[in-house]
Amino acid sequence: MSANSDPGARRHASGFPFLWGAAAVLLGLLTFNVWLAADLHRQQRRNSFERDFWLLCQPGSSPAERETAFLHLASAGHREWRSAELRGLNFAGVSLPGCNLQQAVLVRANLARANLEGARLSGATLDLADLTAVNLSQANLTEARLLQVALKGANLRRANLAAASLEQAQAENADFSAADLSDVICLMANFAGANLQGANLSGAKLESASLKGANLSLARLDGADLTDADFTHANWWAARGLNARQLEHLKKKFAPTSTAPRELQADYQRWSQASGPR
Structure with a gap:
């Protein structure tokens, strides 16, 4: 008897189409369920983000709720x-x-x-904010308000702070190298130990500011108001744009003393000898 005449074999062969059909239906159901779950997840995320934005916009929300909402949105890439x-x-x-x-x-x-590297903060109000050790390198803070802000150890390399207000800011040991501080208001600000190398301080209001031990190499001070500013142990002679009257005043009042670092004293002596009597 041939295999083709075997009834069991014929039944077995005829069952394959059914199995394939069932598998296709099952696969379709699985695919639909996966899509449905993903769509539900996306909808939940949208609802969650909408709630976060709502919390941030409502004055009645608690600080804790608003902080959580902001951080949730930030972690999701909102900028x-x-x-x-x-x-x-x-x-x-x-x-x-x-x-x-x-x-x-x-x-x-x-x-x-x-x-906050490269952040855009022009016109922002940061009065009394804590920006200790913040990274604001290459950030734009033009015309921002930073009254009494804490900037100790902050990184503001190549930041743009033109026409910003840093009145009474505490910026000890902050890095402002190559930053634009033109026309900035720094009344009674503290820049002790700050790195201002190559910074543009043209037209800056530095009245009663402290620049003790600051690095002013190649800093521009054209037209800056230095009234009652403290340049103790700062290398002011390495700056550019100081007029003869300002240089004479600084030489009389802030020439490095014996308590200054030896390297600073030596650098001043080299400058003084090269510049001649004034």
Whole structure:
């Protein structure tokens, strides 16, 4: 008897189409369930983000709720915070490079150790904010308000602070190298130990500011107001743009003393000899 005449074989062969059909249906159901779950997840994320934005915009939300909402949105990659009301919130250590915080209100906000490299903060209000050790390198802070801000150890290399207000700012040991500080208001600001190498301080208001031990190599001071500024142990002679009257005043009042670092004393002596009597 041939295999073709075997009834069992015929039944076995006829069952394959059914199995393939069942497998296709099962695969379709699985695919649909996966798509449905993904769509549900996307909808939940959208709802969550909408709730976060709502919390940030509601004045009745608690600081804790607003901080959580902001950090949730930031972790999701949201970078647009123009004119945001972020007063008094704690964002210490947050990473938002390149974000847009133009016109944002960050009064008393805590941004210590935050990464805001290349951020846009023009016109922002940061009065009394904690920016200790913050990274603001190459950030745009033109016309920003930083009254009594804490900038100790901050990185502002190549930042643009033109026409900003740093009145009474505490910027000890901050790095402003190659930064634009033209026309900035620094009344009674503390730049002790700050690195201002190559910074543009043209037209800056430095009245009663402290620049003790600051590095002013190649800094531009054209038209700057130095009234009652303290240049103790600072290399002011290495700056550019000082007029003869300012140089004479600084030489009489802030020539390095025996308590200054030896390297600073030697550099001053070389400059003094090269420049001749004044």
